[in-house]
Amino acid sequence: MEAASTSLRFRNALVFLRHQLRSTYAVRSKQQCRTNVNTSTSPVRKNFPKESISKFINQGLGDMKSITEPTKGLINALQARGFIGQFHGDVDEFAKLADSEVLHMYAGADATATSLHLGHLMVLMPMFHCLLHGHRTTFLVGIATARIGDPAGRATEREGMRDSSLGERTFNNGTEITNQLSAILKNVINHAAFRGYDKNQIGRRLITSNLQWHRNVSIIDFMQIAGHRARIGEMMLKKSVSERMKSKEGISFSEFSYQLIQAMDYWHLFSNLGCRLQIGGSDQWGNITAGCDLINRMVNEADWIEKQPTPSLIRNMAKPYGLTVPLLTTSTGEKFSKSTGGGNIWLSRSKTPPFNLYQFLLNRPDDIVEQYLKYFTLLRLEDIEQIMLIQKEHPEKRLAQRKLAYEVVALIHTELVAKRCENATNTFFGRNDDENRAKTLELGLTETDLLGLSERVFWEPVLKDEVLGQPLEKILIEGKIVGSKTQARQLLQSGGLSMGPHLTQIKLDAKDKMELLEEHIIQPNMVVFKVGKNNLHVIKLESEETIEQARLEKENPEMVLSVKPKPPLPPKTSGQRKGEKRKTRKATVQVRKARIEAEKKRARTMEWEKSLRGIPTPEPSKPKYISPKPMEAFKMENLLTRSKKMEYRAAVREVEKAGAGSKLGWGIDKKNKGE
Template sequence: MEATTSIRFRNALVFLRHQLRSTYACRPRHQQQCRTNVNTTESPVRKNFSKDVMSKFINQGIGDMKNIAHPIPGLLETLEGRGFLGQFHGNRDEFTKLTNGEVIHIYAGADATASSLHIGHLMVLMPMIHAMLHGHRISLIIGIATARIGDPSGRLTERTGMKDRSLGERTFRHGTDITRQISSLLKSVINHARERGYDETKMGRRHITSNLQWHRNVGIIDFMQIVGHRARIGEMMLRKSVSERLKSDEGLSFSEFSYQLIQAMDYWHLFSNLGVRLQIGGSDQWGNITAGCDLINKLVNEAGWIDEQPTPSLIKNMAKPYGLTVPLLTTSTGEKFSKSTGAGNIWISANKTPPFSLYQYLLNRPDDIMEQWLKYFTLLPIDTINEIMVEQNEHPERRPAQKKLAYELIHLLHGPRIANRCVQTTATFFGQTDEPDGLKKRDAKLQLGLTKSDVEGISARPFWEPILRDDVIGSPLEKALVAGGVAPSNSQARTLLKSGAVSIGPHLRQVKLADEKILLTEEDLISEKILLIKIGKNKLHVMRLETEETIERARMERKNPEETLEGEDPKIGPKTPLQRRTLRRREKKAAVTAKRLKKGEEKKVSRNLEIEKLSGSIRGQATSQPEFNTLLRDALDRAEHKDSKPRIAVDRVEFTGIRMNKPKAK
């Protein structure tokens, strides 16, 4: 009985999806008309369905949802148990019954305002991951279009750069970077979940796209006809994102005011074209989420053709949208983690935040948030988390919760190899290890001396602080501390050295300033260019010594490490047949272009020599054919090797001018 109900439920949703599909997203631009208004007695598919046809349609099943397996029950209970369940739009009991018996489509979005997601975005990504592990289908929407409008939620001022001419190019580039990042992240998540006991065959499908794909095909008239007529100013003014900005000194621009309508149209498009039933976002997105739910409800209720169907209540039941918000991740001061506040230097991308830096950041989190963060950012069962917290309370000095959190999150984001490397590097530099003979291994490693590969375990070369070699070698050590940003002044650097908290060199020897100055020598360097300085128990500074010729480039690498790292990666050859065909087509085009340019250069040189030959004939000094061929070869050689090959001296006839037309025959 449940299987029959499941098939009927899925296929009624497919029917509704076909009926409500917006035509602007699937028709050529030149054929688009404003036919998205569903308030009509005519269905976009058929005028009406007879009772027999409708029964056959629902019971037999069509579309891509016919053979979808049943999900793993308990999605809402899982999210609530891990603390992700904030505000919920819709009937929770109906939604629980829906997700326990049916595979639904869920979406979440992230605006392309930066080239990477930060740790605050994990509060939305992790519920999507849990939904995927329960068998539901997820769509991650990159907001290239909405990033050009500017979301006012949680902000007292407008985003910078919203009026720049390069805004479109910048958001498109950022959207491409985030798409690659999420695609790589989902692959890592699947591997991580497989190692944690999840069955890959029961995981839901994944979908990544950008809202620019449908917004670029919607004109202002279509947008107003679809959304504008159904929006009420009073409701929009009451939303928190609008009311708080109106109280600020800067106020609210019209583009930011309309942001909630544009995001509402995103939900409508995904609902009517992909059958999306749930939107997940941060708690500051509540107004935008409810705006999308309201728009869908109004469009469905206005569809007169639904009431003419044999089962209108069943169809409208399939059209109920839901919304869910998750708590925001905040800093110690209570600020929201964002690119401009707490998470400005805690990025998911390894090109912006080295994994070892993220690992150390998580190791140094306070004890009072460990239980909640383990539930947020790991896939560990709740029982396992409770056991870790029991050990944490009994032996807080061992910091088992911090170590488990750091390892699991790095494993999830960057894979097991990098996670194990972070553990080994932490043991080498700080002596934090759970191995019985871990300290003996560390002492043996330091006695032999650290190498460049050990330092690269901390971070890649572009993240190292560049300093001028001639300024620090043979000079007092406090000068290197100031140049590398360890201390703001020489006096504070000397105070730091007097405390004995500084260790330097390949052996991490402790230095302590007494009456005599400590000079920096070549023996304190690693691989002749790297200066490693450890401050206290858990701070590391890596500097690279540069010459006057290389210091500027090193500073540019430090300023833009993401671009440098992408440029240093080895070129990966084409993998798919399409990529190989594209590469061959480009190579062929380049060869044809080069051949055409070379042929044009030959024609130009030959023509000039013809002019010189004609000039010699006119002046009574005719050039023979062998001499002309020699001149032609020499001229071609000079054109091809202008700088490398010396010019060959050739007797030429000087002339001041010549008629371009042939002389008339007498």
């Protein structure tokens, strides 16, 4: 009972603290720092419509029920997997706090590219573990900070920071990253449930952008909030600043102030959502501590806290924490980033196909594969130990590498894609004594076996009429497998080429020639070449009608994949729906009228023809119209009466005009009628 009352007081103090701290800087009549798309007068609104900006609000919000008690052992799990590098604050105190209360944590990534890369996964994985332990998580897409440029880990300023298209480019990048994060989060939830995690214990998640609040903050507001509480000496001691100041290029003022802008992000999320922990890479340590310092100074200046019944509890609620994870580096020690080290390993399938990601992880050396299993998979630590025991006993099977590649691809691109990559790898690079591989090659590869290689980066479009029936040297050059005819002959004579549905090894003598035949094609239009042990090439045979489109897709696959179907129309109002119903009823009545008039006209024409021939015309019988509603039958009868009179008059005019009125005996006289 005492624990429940303490937890309730804890949450009540948080609500009160957030309300009071927001009032210390929201001094204008309109909220100056909070997300408010509808009332913004920022110039950004002129560049991007409100509907585009609004997509970042509550994007990817979890649909799970609110968790009141988290799963214990979060910090221990992160330590066991090696995620805790530096920690701002008392780590033991935070461990107890995370075991007793549902906390809110966040991590961010600047929108400097259209996709996240493998280095970002080092920060995302701790967030996923926080999510699976029942805590709330916010994934921040840094559109605003991407326009400033983070100097951390860089010797020079980012390229394109002075371009006029910077705003539009970062916004488009943020949109792509938001969609990517949303898809990855869905995969993580399904993958975690498949791995034995309780789906009902998964916390809520949110994807948002710092453009939502920075676009409402003027330079005066920024200086009042962050500028007054920052100290130049402390800012210059940050590693990202001190290293750049020693370089020849130096550091610009915008880069120098980047840490304050990121500190504003932490302050906004803390005061509006109650975020207590920021997670980032080790190069973000200076920016994280800047945010913690800003929050501490804002709280220390709040005199109203001492007037409350429990000031110590409120101040304890206001303690911010920061965590940095080790940087992922390449074999040469370079940081995995877009421009240094890891630019070729992206999480987007349009930039790095899942098969490429699978092969990259499959070729990791033995000395780092265990740590990668702890970093990038949701496997239990006990299962990882069992995998490594088998790996040490049978290193030739490479069980750890295969498990790592499968789990990461399944986590990012779903289980189905991971299974396709595994099957393709076993087929093309498996051992010769593998029975399944031998059986597959004996039956012949099909289009289904190439699903793991279906991305555009693997195949080269070639006009079918130009290569079918031609020597292999020509198709090897057309498919850009080799650069010259001499290299093609050397490859064919050395026996290093395998092709066709059965991956038949090709080895020709100096005088022999071989042509590309229909039997070498994997229907409907693919030819597979394996060069050596690890290089695969797929050539798609196109017709004259499709070759140009295939070449465009090959040159820019990202642009083609980014084309999305049009969004559905917004829901209509009740008035619009009633108007559409009226239009539908009116159109139905008009169609019915036209049908009736056509039938009547046809009948009159037939009677007229019979009369001209002297055939007696029987008296027309009154048509019977059966209707379940008497009122509708009455309306239809009146309608027919009016249409009958109109048709009769029209027929009379036609007869008079033809001079056949006397023959028909109708006795029409205009003068007697007074017409």
